[in-house]
Amino acid sequence: MDVAVIGAGPVGLMLAAELRLGGITPVVLDRRATPDERPRANGLGGRIVEQLDHRGLFERFRAEAAFAGPFPGFPFGPVRLNFTKLDSPPLRGLMLQQPRMEALLAERAAELGVEIRRGHELLDLDTVRGPDGEYRLDAPYVVGCDGAHSRVRELAGIGFPGTTDDELLRFGHFRTDQPFDLFTSVKGLKQGWNRRPAGRVLLTSLTPGVVIVGVREATPEPPGEPTLDEFRESVRRVLGADLPLGEPLWLSRTVSQARLAERYRAGRVLLAGDAAHLFPAGGSSLNVGLLDAVNLGWKLAAVVRGDAGDALLDSYHSERRPVAARTLTQTRVQALLERLTGEDGDALRTLFGELAAFEEPTRHLAGLMRDADELPYVPDLPLTVDGEKTRVAEIMRDARTVLFDFADRADLREAAGSRVKIVTATGPEPVADALLVRPDGVVAWSGDDPAALREVIGAPGR
Numbered sequence: 001m002d003v004a005v006i007g008a009g010p011v012g013l014m015l016a017a018e019l020r021l022g023g024i025t026p027v028v029l030d031r032r033a034t035p036d037e038r039p040r041a042n043g044l045g046g047r048i049v050e051q052l053d054h055r056g057l058f059e060r061f062r063a064e065a066a067f068a069g070p071f072p073g074f075p076f077g078p079v080r081l082n083f084t085k086l087d088s089p090p091l092r093g094l095m096l097q098q099p100r101m102e103a104l105l106a107e108r109a110a111e112l113g114v115e116i117r118r119g120h121e122l123l124d125l126d127t128v129r130g131p132d133g134e135y136r137l138d139a140p141y142v143v144g145c146d147g148a149h150s151r152v153r154e155l156a157g158i159g160f161p162g163t164t165d166d167e168l169l170r171f172g173h174f175r176t177d178q179p180f181d182l183f184t185s186v187k188g189l190k191q192g193w194n195r196r197p198a199g200r201v202l203l204t205s206l207t208p209g210v211v212i213v214g215v216r217e218a219t220p221e222p223p224g225e226p227t228l229d230e231f232r233e234s235v236r237r238v239l240g241a242d243l244p245l246g247e248p249l250w251l252s253r254t255v256s257q258a259r260l261a262e263r264y265r266a267g268r269v270l271l272a273g274d275a276a277h278l279f280p281a282g283g284s285s286l287n288v289g290l291l292d293a294v295n296l297g298w299k300l301a302a303v304v305r306g307d308a309g310d311a312l313l314d315s316y317h318s319e320r321r322p323v324a325a326r327t328l329t330q331t332r333v334q335a336l337l338e339r340l341t342g343e344d345g346d347a348l349r350t351l352f353g354e355l356a357a358f359e360e361p362t363r364h365l366a367g368l369m370r371d372a373d374e375l376p377y378v379p380d381l382p383l384t385v386d387g388e389k390t391r392v393a394e395i396m397r398d399a400r401t402v403l404f405d406f407a408d409r410a411d412l413r414e415a416a417g418s419r420v421k422i423v424t425a426t427g428p429e430p431v432a433d434a435l436l437v438r439p440d441g442v443v444a445w446s447g448d449d450p451a452a453l454r455e456v457i458g459a460p461g462r
C-alpha cells in the first residue's frame with residue numbers, strides 16, 4: 001500500500017481512482033460497513049463536470065442523470081442568476097443523487113483495481129479497527145477524506161477554524177400519493193424555499209411520489225435521532241400549519257458550518273473534501289472537494305513513484321486552499337442573503353438581485369461557483385491527431401502530463417522528456433507552438449522555447 005485514503009465518500013473514491021491512474025496502490029478505508037445511502041447532494045455544477053469528461057466519466061454520469069448540460073441559471077442563495085443572456089454558458093451541470101454518484105465512482109475505482117475496505121475505522125494514523133480486530137496500517141501517506149468530523153485532521157493537529165450557524169436545518173423525504181398541489185395549497189407555499197418570520201420551508205419533488213421538505217429555524221439541536229414528531233412540530237412552528245406529510249423515507253438534521261483547515265498538509269498527512277472545508281450554502285461542496293482530489297492525485301502519485309520531489313505536495317495546499325477560501329466567501333454571502341430577516345434582509349436581497357441581473361456580475365458570480373480558481377485550465381479544443389478527429393478531454397483520459405505539440409517541433413518533443421505524453425496535433429488557431437498540460441488540466445507552460453520547457457519540467461518539486 002502506497003497511500004491510505006480514509007473515507008469512501010465521493011472525494012476518497014475520486015482520489016483513489018486518480019492515484020491508480022498515476023500508477024500507485026491506494027487502499028480506501030471506511031468505517032461504514034455499507035455505502036451511505038442518505039440523500040445529500042442532488043447534483044454537480046462547475047468545473048468538476050469538465051474534469052469528469054477528462055476521465056471519461058461524464059458519459060457514465062450522464063446516462064443516469066436527470067439533467068446534463070449547461071445550466072440555464074443557478075440560485076445564488078435566494079437570488080436566481082440567469083445565464084441565458086451570456087454568450088457562453090458558464091456552468092455545466094449534472095443532476096444526479098449523491099448515492100448514485102458514489103456508486104459510479106466506486107465502480108470506476110474497482111475497475112481500476114482499487115481495494116476498498118468497508119467496515120474499517122481509522123483509530124490513529126497507524127491503527128485501524130476492522131471486522132477481525134485491530135491492525136497496523138503502515139502507509140507512507142495518509143489522506144483524510146473522512147468528512148466534516150475528520151479524525152485524520154484531528155490526529156494531524158490541523159486546526160479547523162470558522163463558524164457554526166445557529167439555525168438547524170431539517171430535511172425529510174416523504175412517500176406520498178397526494179398531488180404536489182396539495183402541498184402548495186398550504187399557506188401559499190411555492191416550490192423552492194419559502195421565507196416566513198420564524199424561518200424557511202423548502203418544498204420540492206425530484207421523483208414522482210416523493211416530496212422533499214426542508215425546514216430551517218433558529219433552535220438548538222435536540223439529542224438523539226431525528227423523529228417524525230419533531231419534524232412535524234418544526235414545520236408547525238415555522239409555517240403555522242401542518243403539511244400532509246406521508247411516510248418518511250429519510251429524516252435528517254444538519255447545522256451549516258463555515259470552516260477551513262489551517263493547512264491541507266502536515267508531513268505525510270493530507271486533507272481533501274469536507275475534511276478540509278465546510279461551506280454554509282449548497283451547490284459548491286462536491287465541486288470543490290472532487291477538484292481537490294484531482295489536484296492532489298497526480299501529485300501524490302508522482303511523489304510516491306519518485307518522479308517528483310516532496311515539495312510538489314506543498315503546492316496542493318498553496319493551490320487548493322485559496323480556492324476553498326474564495327468559495328467560503330461566496331457561500332457565506334449566499335447564507336447571509338438567505339437568513340437576514342425583516343426589512344433589512346428584504347432590502348439587501350432586492351438590491352443584490354438588481355446588481356446580479358447585470359451581465360458582468362452574473363459572469364463573476366458564475367465564475368466563483370464554477371471553480372473560484374485563478375489557475376489557467378486547458379479548454380476542450382477540438383483536435384486532429386494522426387488524421388483522426390478528437391478533443392483535449394479524450395487525450396486526458398489516462399491522467400498523464402501531456403505536451404500538445406501544434407507545430408510538429410522535434411526539439412520541443414525532445415525537451416519534454418520521456419515521462420510526458422506527447423501528442424502532435426492540429427487544432428483551431430493554436431496560441432503557441434506547444435502547451436504542457438498537467439493531469440488536472442492546468443496549463444503548466446505554453447510557448448516555443450525548448451529551454452523554457454525543460455526548465456518547467458525540471459523545476460524543483462517536479
Ligand SMILES: Cc1cc2nc3c(=O)[nH]c(=O)nc-3n(C[C@H](O)[C@H](O)[C@H](O)COP(=O)(O)OP(=O)(O)OC[C@H]3O[C@@H](n4cnc5c(N)ncnc54)[C@H](O)[C@@H]3O)c2cc1C
Pocket residue numbers: 006007008009010011012029030031032036039040041042043098120121122123145146147148150151152171252254272273274275282283284285286287289
Ligand atoms: C442534506 C445535505 C445536502 C447536501 N447538498 C449538497 C449539494 O447540493 N451540493 C453539494 O455539492 N454538496 C452537498 N452536500 C455536501 C456533500 O454531501 C458533501 O460535501 C460530501 O459528501 C463530502 O464528501 P467527502 O467525500 O469529503 O466526505 P463524506 O461524504 O462525508 O465521506 C466521508 C467518509 O469518511 C468515513 N469516515 C469518517 N471517519 C472515518 C474513520 N475514522 N475511519 C474510516 N472512515 C471514516 C465516513 O464513513 C464517510 O463515508 C450536502 C450535504 C448534506 C448533509
